[in-house]
Amino acid sequence: MFSSAVRRVVRRSFSTSKWSGAQQMTVRDALNSALDEEMERDEKVFLLGEEVALYDGAYKVSRGLWKKYGDKRVIDTPITEAGFAGIAVGAAMAGLRPVCEFMTFNFSMQAIDQIINSAAKTFYMSAGRVNVPIVFRGPNGAAAGVAAQHSQCFGAWYSHCPGLKVVSPYNSEDAKGLLKAAIRDPDPIVVLENEILYGVQYPMSDEALSKDFVLPIGKAKIERVGKHVTLVAHSKAVEQALEAANELAGKGIEAEVINLRSLRPLDIDTIVQSIVKTNHCLTVEQGWPHCGIGAEISARISESEAFYHLDAPVIRVTGVDTPMPYTKSLEIAALPQMSDVVFAVNKVLGLQ
Amino acid sequence: MIEKILFKYGKRMYFKDALLRQAQRQFRDTATNAKIDTNNPSFLGIQTVFTGELRIIDEQCYDPLPIFRILHSSHEHVQLPEDFKLDENTLIKMYRKMVTLNIMDKILYESQRQGRISFYMTGTGEEAIQIGSAAAVTLEDVIYAQYREAGVLLWRGHSVADFMNQCYGNCKDASKGRQMPVHYGSKKLNFVTISSPLTTQLPQAVGTAYALKRSKKNTCAICYFGEGAASEGDAHAAFNFAATLECPIIFICRNNGYAISTPTREQFKGDGIAARGPAYGIPTIRVDGNDVLAMYYATKVARECCTRSEKPFLIEAMTYRIGHHSTSDDSTAYRSSDEIAYWTRYMPIIRYRSYLESVGLWCEQRDIELKKHVKTSVLLAFTEAEKERKACWKELFTDVYRTMPKHISKQMYSMEKHVAEFHKHYPLHFFKQA
Numbered sequence: 001m002f003s004s005a006v007r008r009v010v011r012r013s014f015s016t017s018k019w020s021g022a023q024q025m026t027v028r029d030a031l032n033s034a035l036d037e038e039m040e041r042d043e044k045v046f047l048l049g050e051e052v053a054l055y056d057g058a059y060k061v062s063r064g065l066w067k068k069y070g071d072k073r074v075i076d077t078p079i080t081e082a083g084f085a086g087i088a089v090g091a092a093m094a095g096l097r098p099v100c101e102f103m104t105f106n107f108s109m110q111a112i113d114q115i116i117n118s119a120a121k122t123f124y125m126s127a128g129r130v131n132v133p134i135v136f137r138g139p140n141g142a143a144a145g146v147a148a149q150h151s152q153c154f155g156a157w158y159s160h161c162p163g164l165k166v167v168s169p170y171n172s173e174d175a176k177g178l179l180k181a182a183i184r185d186p187d188p189i190v191v192l193e194n195e196i197l198y199g200v201q202y203p204m205s206d207e208a209l210s211k212d213f214v215l216p217i218g219k220a221k222i223e224r225v226g227k228h229v230t231l232v233a234h235s236k237a238v239e240q241a242l243e244a245a246n247e248l249a250g251k252g253i254e255a256e257v258i259n260l261r262s263l264r265p266l267d268i269d270t271i272v273q274s275i276v277k278t279n280h281c282l283t284v285e286q287g288w289p290h291c292g293i294g295a296e297i298s299a300r301i302s303e304s305e306a307f308y309h310l311d312a313p314v315i316r317v318t319g320v321d322t323p324m325p326y327t328k329s330l331e332i333a334a335l336p337q338m339s340d341v342v343f344a345v346n347k348v349l350g351l352q
Numbered sequence: 353m354i355e356k357i358l359f360k361y362g363k364r365m366y367f368k369d370a371l372l373r374q375a376q377r378q379f380r381d382t383a384t385n386a387k388i389d390t391n392n393p394s395f396l397g398i399q400t401v402f403t404g405e406l407r408i409i410d411e412q413c414y415d416p417l418p419i420f421r422i423l424h425s426s427h428e429h430v431q432l433p434e435d436f437k438l439d440e441n442t443l444i445k446m447y448r449k450m451v452t453l454n455i456m457d458k459i460l461y462e463s464q465r466q467g468r469i470s471f472y473m474t475g476t477g478e479e480a481i482q483i484g485s486a487a488a489v490t491l492e493d494v495i496y497a498q499y500r501e502a503g504v505l506l507w508r509g510h511s512v513a514d515f516m517n518q519c520y521g522n523c524k525d526a527s528k529g530r531q532m533p534v535h536y537g538s539k540k541l542n543f544v545t546i547s548s549p550l551t552t553q554l555p556q557a558v559g560t561a562y563a564l565k566r567s568k569k570n571t572c573a574i575c576y577f578g579e580g581a582a583s584e585g586d587a588h589a590a591f592n593f594a595a596t597l598e599c600p601i602i603f604i605c606r607n608n609g610y611a612i613s614t615p616t617r618e619q620f621k622g623d624g625i626a627a628r629g630p631a632y633g634i635p636t637i638r639v640d641g642n643d644v645l646a647m648y649y650a651t652k653v654a655r656e657c658c659t660r661s662e663k664p665f666l667i668e669a670m671t672y673r674i675g676h677h678s679t680s681d682d683s684t685a686y687r688s689s690d691e692i693a694y695w696t697r698y699m700p701i702i703r704y705r706s707y708l709e710s711v712g713l714w715c716e717q718r719d720i721e722l723k724k725h726v727k728t729s730v731l732l733a734f735t736e737a738e739k740e741r742k743a744c745w746k747e748l749f750t751d752v753y754r755t756m757p758k759h760i761s762k763q764m765y766s767m768e769k770h771v772a773e774f775h776k777h778y779p780l781h782f783f784k785q786a
């Protein structure tokens with residue numbers, strides 16, 4: 001009881017949005033209400049994937065939707081990722097707005113040809129005549145104890161490709177606002193959710209509870225204001241960044257935490273402005289380092305005027321460069337923890 | 353017409369229309385209203401029949417699926433089905449389009465050999481499948497083709513100039529010169545742009561069929577693919593989804609004997625692609641793809657069935673690829689010229705012309721005039737397309753997203769500045785002005 005109250009207070013202090021009296025909502029419910037509201041708003045929106053209807057979704061994100069909208073709008077498909085991703089692409093080409101759920105993004109590799117060669121490139125190849133308004137969504141990145149084939153971050157994979165937009169929500173407001181924006185968008189969008197965050201409650205502002213709440217795609221959010229160092233993160237890594245910022249605050253170091261929200265387009269301007277102020281930057285992500293999101297941010301900083309404001313090199317805090325181990329202790333060691341971020345910040349600031 | 357083969361206790365039994373429907377109805381009833389029988393449980397999803405005799409089912413257990421055809425080698429026996437309704441003008445139009453396709457193919461193939469365009473694929477010997485099926489569907493139906501269906505687009509109203517502009521990738525090309533030659537597309541004609549990766553169009557066509565079903569417009573999707581494409585996992589996905597989601601789609605497989613160099617005997621075992629249809633619960637016809645009238649009639653029946661029941665249909669059209677796979681291929685490396693010569697005798701154009709002559713709709717003189725006229729108009733369109741400028745260079749940056757994002761507009765702005773400063777060094781007159 002006491003510890004949960006502390007957690008809540010701590011979490012509130014992380015957020016820059018208005019929290020007093022704010023309603024709490026899990027990320028799962030935020031995604032569910034986003035789907036529900038958009039399906040109600042537009043007849044053309046429909047959900048398809050494995051177990052999404054009768055079973056309410058493998059992670060219960062689509063709870064109650066099949067009962068409300070029926071077989072035509074919430075479709076359980078046979079187990080063929082390439083099949084239902086392709087069907088979603090075809091339905092989008094014909095004017096519907098499919099939301100295609102992957103049970104996890106790890107399984108989306110079976111369908112990656114449809115996502116990249118067809119969904120992402122058709123608008124360009126058809127010279128602007130056929131757009132593919134489609135949302136590919138599902139849990140991404142490491143969960144817990146599910147080992148190498150179920151613990152991969154696809155942020156870098158999908159944001160590599162022009163034609164796709166990629167969003168990676170952290171909390172409930174992000175999840176609702178970004179998913180709703182994605183469903184309304186004319187381009188194909190990959191929404192990378194996080195399985196562990198599904199059950200976590202976050203405050204929802206009155207604005208975020210409204211049916212008209214959408215977040216701009218391509219815009220990052222400053223989760224915490226600081227002046228000594230910039231921490232850039234997305235999805236669950238935002239949590240580690242915020243925890244680290246809290247820890248560092250006790251030692252008089254004020255870290256600015258940027259929640260990317262979108263991986264493509266990438267809001268480099270917000271990062272640059274922050275570095276001009278802090279002169280130090282670290283990236284935090286659960287994905288692998290090689291050609292990762294942190295690598296891209298680091299390169300973009302070097303190519304921008306922010307480079308001349310840096311007092312130290314940009315450091316990436318990432319998942320380790322190995323398939324995810326199954327062993328619990330090794331799994332923890334393979335993912336960036338709060339202490340790793342604190343250690344890296346101290347190093348960048350020359351404090352150890 | 354529609355035959356489905358059922359096996360029961362080793363006997364070969366053919367059920368025709370009424371009988372077939374009755375059998376299907378019974379099957380549905382037993383599946384949904386399984387009676388409780390303690391000795392004989394009814395398994396889910398299949399019709400449960402027990403036997404004490406252990407039998408192995410293989411392809412020897414049943415006859416090969418027959419090939420439906422109308423035009424025999426001797427025209428004395430040609431008998432059109434009772435409800436076959438095509439007026440004389442349409443019959444002649446079909447011939448004209450087949451000839452146009454054939455001549456256009458020859459000219460564009462040669463132009464690639466001369467280095468004028470980068471790539472080409474002919475449909476030589478496969479004209480009947482394209483024209484016959486295209487004539488049997490409506491413009492509201494949505495076409496998902498592979499890359500050997502230029503004839504379908506020609507039938508739907510794509511002009512010879514449209515084809516030439518695409519192959520040259522000039523500023524009149526509706527796809528702004530962004531695709532390889534033969535990757536045609538026309539939103540107006542409901543013909544989805546050709547996708548190079550094999551078989552992606554199959555599940556997509558099923559998705560479109562699903563959307564059409566929801567729109568209640570009484571239309572269907574038509575999806576073409578080769579027998580080689582049918583080996584991709586996407587084909588399985590598409591067949592199974594079309595059957596389980598009950599989507600109005602006609603799958604048309606062009607079984608032309610070769611997937612680039614791989615002959616059908618290395619592509620699949622069993623009785624071709626058609627035999628797979630009933631296994632997925634999809635009504636199926638195997639048709640002589642070199643017989644344009646049979647192709648027309650089979651597609652017409654398939655379309656009626658498909659739009660009436662809102663369910664999928666499979667047509668396997670048997671043909672022979674007389675041309676090379678593409679201009680990047682020399683097929684004499686893997687097949688004999690005798691084999692090509694043999695099949696050239698069965699060219700669908702020759703067979704159809706001889707039928708039209710036998711019923712007094714065509715003659716030598718008209719044939720010479722038609723070919724001369726087509727050749728002149730194709731060459732004219734060809735010359736015009738070659739002279740045309742390229743699309744505006746700014747198109748390089750458009751259509752990646754509906755609204756141009758900042759990082760792309762920055763690049764465009766920087767190129768504009770660059771071109772303004774160094775315009776003397778660039779051949780700007782080759783490009784259409786903004």
